[in-house]
Each structure stands twice: as structure tokens, then as C-alpha cells.
Amino acid sequence: MELIDRVKKILEKYEICNECLGRQFHDILPRIKNREKGKILRTYAIINSIYKKEEIKIKKTEKCYLCGNIFNKIDFYIEEVKKKLKNYEYKTFLIGSKIPPELISKEEEFWEENGVDFCEAIKSSFNREVGYNLKRMTKKQITFENPDIMAIVDIEKNKVDLQISPLYIKGGYKKNTTKGKVQKIIENLLIKKTGASESIFYSVGRLERNVKTNCYRPFVIMLRNPKKRRIGLKKTRQEINKMKSLSVSTLSYSDKESIEKMKMEKITASYLVTLKFDNNLKKEEIKRIRKKLLGLRNKRILQYLKKKIRKPYIRRLKIKIGGKNLTLDIESTVGFSINSFLGGKSKPNLKKLIERDFKIKEIVLKKYRKMKTHEMYS
Numbered sequence: 001m002e003l004i005d006r007v008k009k010i011l012e013k014y015e016i017c018n019e020c021l022g023r024q025f026h027d028i029l030p031r032i033k034n035r036e037k038g039k040i041l042r043t044y045a046i047i048n049s050i051y052k053k054e055e056i057k058i059k060k061t062e063k064c065y066l067c068g069n070i071f072n073k074i075d076f077y078i079e080e081v082k083k084k085l086k087n088y089e090y091k092t093f094l095i096g097s098k099i100p101p102e103l104i105s106k107e108e109e110f111w112e113e114n115g116v117d118f119c120e121a122i123k124s125s126f127n128r129e130v131g132y133n134l135k136r137m138t139k140k141q142i143t144f145e146n147p148d149i150m151a152i153v154d155i156e157k158n159k160v161d162l163q164i165s166p167l168y169i170k171g172g173y174k175k176n177t178t179k180g181k182v183q184k185i186i187e188n189l190l191i192k193k194t195g196a197s198e199s200i201f202y203s204v205g206r207l208e209r210n211v212k213t214n215c216y217r218p219f220v221i222m223l224r225n226p227k228k229r230r231i232g233l234k235k236t237r238q239e240i241n242k243m244k245s246l247s248v249s250t251l252s253y254s255d256k257e258s259i260e261k262m263k264m265e266k267i268t269a270s271y272l273v274t275l276k277f278d279n280n281l282k283k284e285e286i287k288r289i290r291k292k293l294l295g296l297r298n299k300r301i302l303q304y305l306k307k308k309i310r311k312p313y314i315r316r317l318k319i320k321i322g323g324k325n326l327t328l329d330i331e332s333t334v335g336f337s338i339n340s341f342l343g344g345k346s347k348p349n350l351k352k353l354i355e356r357d358f359k360i361k362e363i364v365l366k367k368y369r370k371m372k373t374h375e376m377y378s
């Protein structure tokens with residue numbers, strides 16, 4: 001069928017706006033905007049009919065059959081999205097929409113009758129129209145993969161919902177205190193600076209309350225619904241490092257994949273544990289304790305933590321014993337609870353093994369080490 005006949009047929013049967021008429025032929029010279037193309041085709045149909053001395057009965061367009069006049073309200077939707085985005089910092093965005101199902105099925109029927117070969121669907125057309133106008137106004141980028149913010153226009157409910165991508169910040173922290181979990185300090189500061197609604201902390205293994213660290217424990221913090229995405233990490237680090245209870249390494253922006261990567265890594269943790277006895281050990285006792293402890297090398301320790309059974313591995317163990325003191329230099333796979341091991345909730349545990357009371361003077365997490373492939377299977 002000739003183009004002109006297709007256009008004429010549509011105009012005579014349907015109340016249709018220029019936008020919707022134009023987008024039926026979108027792929028022919030897509031650079032010409034749908035609305036403009038619709039206007040050209042409509043005018044041409046009239047001119048052509050007059051030329052051919054044919055009658056043409058074009059339906060008046062009060063309410064477009066295909067879009068219900070949503071394209072006339074495009075500026076309103078753009079303003080609504082703009083208002084919502086105003087409170088957020090972002091570089092990239094994407095527009096989505098919820099088109100009433102009734103319009104979608106009308107469109108499908110229409111295509112069956114009038115052809116779909118050059119058409120741009122109502123949804124893509126609407127999203128593009130809102131998106132490109134916003135891009136021009138805000139000078140931000142449209143990104144299809146992982147935009148900072150996705151704004152979804154719900155046409156039926158007449159509202160805009162935002163989906164904000166979380167912000168990820170990674171680094172490492174040293175804990176210089178035996179009181180409390182210092183990670184909360186970092187999280188709270190980042191929440192305050194980004195205006196996020198909540199944070200989730202990811203790290204390796206466990207770091208118990210009474211353990212200090214001599215090395216940086218790696219972490220990634222996910223911040224949900226951040227209002228700000230660039231907070232000045234150098235300055236943030238300086239602020240944290242003014243506190244006595246902790247210090248952080250260089251902070252950097254990260255992504256979701258880094259959490260997966262951190263979880264996949266096989267890592268060991270080394271502790272230096274200093275214990276003290278009430279009185280001096282005798283030679284015999286030292287010998288007995290040393291023998292028992294060395295038997296732990298390359299053994300699995302059974303631990304019950306949060307109602308789950310875990311079996312961390314002791315990879316290396318060095319002992320210094322003399323006088324009233326016992327120092328353990330112990331390397332285990334992550335997940336190992338040093339307190340459970342010392343205090344008696346593990347099998348085997350130190351208390352039972354050495355059959356003697358002791359006081360814990362200090363526990364220091366010395367370092368993390370990536371395991372080599374051959375270690376994992378031995």
C-alpha cells in the first residue's frame with residue numbers, strides 16, 4: 001500500500017495526535033521528530049486529496065485514541081521528574097515509565113490493522129521524549145546500564161518514582177580500641193555525608209569486640225538512596241583519622257562487584273594473643289602445654305557461632321611460653337572466632353587443652369593473607 005493511503009486510512013478511522021501519527025512512521029527518517037512528521041503527513045494527506053479531487057474525512061482530535069493525550073502533557077511529566085531529581089546528586093540517569101495496560105493493548109490492535117514496520121512503541125517514544133528533554137535541561141548523561149538514578153513515570157497514578165543506585169565506598173580500617181565495633185563510626189559518618197537512608201557493611205571474616213588490629217581490615221560500605229555521590233573522600237578520611245579509636249586507609253568509590261570479589265577471596269587471619277597465668281609455670285607444665293598446643297597445627301576447630309557450626313582451620317601456630325606468660329601467634333582461615341577458641345566454646349578449646357586458668361591480656365589481629373591455591377586443598 002502507498003504511504004499516502006496508509007496515512008489516509010488512519011486519519012479517517014482514528015482520532016490520532018500528530019505525535020502518535022508520526023511515530024507510526026518513526027523509522028523513516030528518524031531524525032525528524034514524531035510530532036513534526038505527524039504534522040507533515042497530515043497536511044500532505046489533505047493536500048493530496050484536494051489535488052486528486054478526492055474526499056477526505058479526517059477525524060477531529062480531541063482525545064488521541066492511542067495515547068490519551070499523554071504526549072500533550074510531556075512538559076508536565078518532565079517538570080515532575082525534575083522536581084523529584086532536584087534533591088539528588090547524579091551524573092547519569094534513565095527514564096522509565098508505566099504505561100496503562102489499556103493503551104498498550106490498543107496499540108497492539110492498531111498495529112495488526114495498520115502495520116508495525118516503521119513504528120516506535122508508545123513506551124519508547126515517551127521515555128525518549130522525557131529523557132532527551134531532561135538531558136538537554138540538566139546536562140546529565142543518559143545511561144542504560146547502571147544509571148545513578150532511574151526515574152519511572154507512572155502515568156495512571158500520575159506520579160514519579162525514583163530508583164537510586166546504591167553508592168559503594170571501599171577502604172580498610174584499623175581498630176585501636178577494645179570497646180565496641182568501630183565500623184559503625186565509619187558507617188554513620190558516610191550516611192551523614194551522603195544523606196543515604198541506610199548502610200550495609202561488608203568485610204572479611206570476623207573482628208570481635210576485644211580484638212585490636214595492627215593491619216587494615218578491608219571493607220566495602222554500601223549506601224542506599226544516597227543524595228550525594230561525591231563527598232570528598234580525602235577529607236572524609238582525614239576526619240575519621242582524627243579519632244583515636246580507629247584509622248582508615250585510602251578510601252575510594254567502588255561497585256557491587258567488589259563485594260562479590262571480596263567474598264570469593266580465600267583469606268587467612270593471623271592473631272597475636274597474649275595470655276597471663278596467676279603464677280609461674282613449672283618446667284613440666286610448659287612442656288605439656290607446648291606439646292598440646294603444637295598438636296593444633298593444621299587442625300580444624302569446631303565452633304558454634306550464631307547457631308551455626310563452623311570449622312575454621314588453624315594453618316600456622318607459634319608459641320612463646322615462660323614465666324607467667326603465654327603468647328600465641330596463630331593463623332586461621334577467616335570466620336575463626338578467637339574468643340570462642342580461648343574461652344571454651346570450641347572443640348578443642350584452649351581452656352580445656354591446657355587445663356589452667358588464664359587472663360587475656362591482649363588480642364591483636366596482625367594481618368590478613370591471601371591463601372595460595374595449593375593451600376586451599378591441602
Ligand SMILES: [Zn+2]
Nearest residue numbers: 017020064067
Ligand atoms: Zn497520541
